[in-house]
Amino acid sequence: MDWGSILNNTLQGLLTPTTLAFSLAALGLAMHFGFAGLLNFGIAGFMAIGGYGYAIAVLTFGLPWWAGMLFGIVGSIIFALILGIPTLRLRGDYLAIVTIASAEIIRLLFLTTAFTDVTGSADGLFGFNTRTDGSGFQNANPLPAGSYGAGPFTYNEQTLWVLIFGIIMLVVGVVLLWALMRSPWGRVIKGIREDEDAIRALGKNVFAYKMQALVIGGVYGAMGGIVYATFANVSPGVFVTSLTFFIWTSLLLGGAATILGPVIGSILFWTLQAFLTNVLSEVAISGILPVSTTQASTLRFVLVGVGLMLLVIYRPQGIFGDKRELTFVK
Amino acid sequence: MSNNASPQKSTDLHIGAAVPGCQKKDPILVADHIKKTFGGLTAVDVEHLEVPKNAITALIGPNGAGKTTLFNLLTGFDTPDTGTWSLMGNSLSGVPSFKVAKLGQVRTFQLTKALGLLTVLENMKLGAKDQKGENLLTALVPAIWRKQDKEIEVKALELLSRFKLDAKKDDFAASLSGGQRKLLEMARALMTDPVLVMLDEPMAGVNPALTQSLLDHVLDLKKQGMTVLFVEHDMHMVRHIADWVVVMAEGKIVAEGPPDTVMKEQAVIDAYLGSHQDTDLGEVTGRIKIIKDGGQA
Structure with missing residues (x-):
């Protein structure tokens, strides 16, 4: 077993565009579930709308990259409103059912061949980050071509530009969420998580607050999808239901009702994923485990599932959560 | 802090005879024709109700009389089939619960919501x-x-x-303990600077020592110029602090009046003991004794 390359690949997992994209989405889920108590199992749908919105705006409407991103965000706001108006008046578990279904509807709409011209169907969309007219995201890259960093953290100018953009978005996102949650607004949101009738009896418009929380979390999800789209193709195969559960795992790992928890949780999750991918395939090749390398790479998802279960049972508050704050124990 | 001396009662609140739906000299809440049915069951059917201002009104009645439903209707947590009601002249019909609270009519819950x-x-x-x-x-x-x-x-x-x-x-x-949560809920309701405080069974599940301090708090509300409407099963408490008692049975108001007289009315006795004709009024007094001894009925 080549421990050097395993270590190298694992360390790379610490800072990748994927980690940043999923951290943003996990922050959105923290807003939804951790703070407002909205059981959203459709975060992949919000990400899809962000990513596809950006790509479609650039490719079909010819918008510059920043306007394309705004288009994706506006799309997620509209999606949140459509989702929220009928469901937010219902009990929380209904929202879970509706969100998981609507995320699938979104994905199938992008997959269907009916809109191939716009969505690219199963192939997805690509080539929207570099545009011949110079309006693409990579065209705006101020970094000269070359290799940056050292060791496992070596990036070309394109990846580094994505990382810089992603980190800026993540930092802005963390600061905004922190500023919101320490304010009286955040207090109302947390109160709604605990008991919305009590908050209603104190004269707060619970529906409006829940809607605001749904929209804000949705925008974070969309930003996750957009950051993802700045370095990868968007395709229906990405925004699947299991993506939603990866983000849930990241969130619960870090702590649902915390600000930094989702970020650290995502980093740990994706680093662990990188580690498992490498270790399991090495183990399979060296014959320690009687499985093929393909089977070995699926095995990590089994382990993720087991990990999620253990986490929810034994440490529901996550790594950063307050010990007294057992979100699942009521 | 103990306030065991008999509290100052507000008297002379009504106009005319103390009958169900009688007029009050200075009503804060006026409700008309409030009806709510759940399927075939008429939960609440209140023809007319006036709650006197700056007084403590108790809403009593046997289980299932529709007290909590009436609370939910008046605070906008549920919508009646028919009916209008107003707080200090502002109509509250169809007003969502959070706006009702903003107007100064705040409630607590039977199952405490800390x-x-x-x-x-x-x-x-x-x-x-x-x-x-x-x-x-x-x-x-x-x-x-x-x-x-x-x-x-x-x-x-x-x-x-x-x-x-x-x-x-x-x-x-x-x-917090159950009793402390009751206190917290009441204190939290006071943060809204209410004019009308509606307490749904404030004493349920509270031990006698804490009951005394809760009673003092309720009396304090009146002293500070607020109006209190509360649902309670504990007749001892009702007699001790209420200025006015409204009795409900099967969704209707069957009696109204000052606590001392209303408890003696045949309609009230029927409402509470109707299904247990074989047990006499002694049951009620026995219950009061049990509470004095420190137990919980």
Whole structure:
């Protein structure tokens, strides 16, 4: 077993565009579930709308990259409103059912061949980050071509530009969420998580607050999808239901009702994923485990599932959560 | 703090005979033709009800009489089939519950709703009305809301010390005992500066020692110029603090009057003992004795 390359690949997992994209989405889920108590199992749908919105705006409407991103965000706001108006008046578990279904509807709409011209169907969309007219995201890259960093953290100018953009978005996102949650607004949101009738009896418009929380979390999800789209193709195969559960795992790992928890949780999750991918395939090749390398790479998802279960049972508050704050124990 | 001397009762509240639906000299809440059916069951069918201002009104009646349903209807938590009602002249029909609370009519719940994973102080601060920082945009600029938040905190701490909860201010509300949660819920309701406080079974599940302090708090509300309407099964408490008693049975108001006289009315006795004709009124007095001994009926 080549421990050097395993270590190298694992360390790379610490800072990748994927980690940043999923951290943003996990922050959105923290807003939804951790703070407002909205059981959203459709975060992949919000990400899809962000990513596809950006790509479609650039490719079909010819918008510059920043306007394309705004288009994706506006799309997620509209999606949140459509989702929220009928469901937010219902009990929380209904929202879970509706969100998981609507995320699938979104994905199938992008997959269907009916809109191939716009969505690219199963192939997805690509080539929207570099545009011949110079309006693409990579065209705006101020970094000269070359290799940056050292060791496992070596990036070309394109990846580094994505990382810089992603980190800026993540930092802005963390600061905004922190500023919101320490304010009286955040207090109302947390109160709604605990008991919305009590908050209603104190004269707060619970529906409006829940809607605001749904929209804000949705925008974070969309930003996750957009950051993802700045370095990868968007395709229906990405925004699947299991993506939603990866983000849930990241969130619960870090702590649902915390600000930094989702970020650290995502980093740990994706680093662990990188580690498992490498270790399991090495183990399979060296014959320690009687499985093929393909089977070995699926095995990590089994382990993720087991990990999620253990986490929810034994440490529901996550790594950063307050010990007294057992979100699942009521 | 004990206030065992008989509290000052407000008298002479009504106009004419003390009959169901009688007029009050100075009503704060007036309700007409309130009807609510659940399928074939008529839960509430109140022809006319006036709640006197700056007095303590008790709403009593056997289980299933529709007391809590009437509470839910009056506070906008449920919508009646028919009916109109108004608070100090402002119509509340069809007004959503949060606006009812904003107008000064605040309620508590039969099953206490403490916000478990918020601290006691946060619970209290949530009660304050018109907070600048509760708007999504202004929330981002602490300069706008910090000063007001400090004032709210001072008021909350003052109320907490009055309710003997100040030592618990940084604890999660989930860690409080059942009785302390009742106190917290009442204190939190007071943060909204209400004019009409509606308490749904404030004494349910509270031990006798705490009952006494809760009673004092309810009497304090009247002293401070608020009006109280409460649902209660404990006749001892009703007799002790209520200025006016409204008796409900099977959704209707069957009797009204000052506590001493209304308890003697045949309709009230029927309502409470109707299904147990073989047990006499002694049962009721026996229950009072049990509570005095420190037990819970």
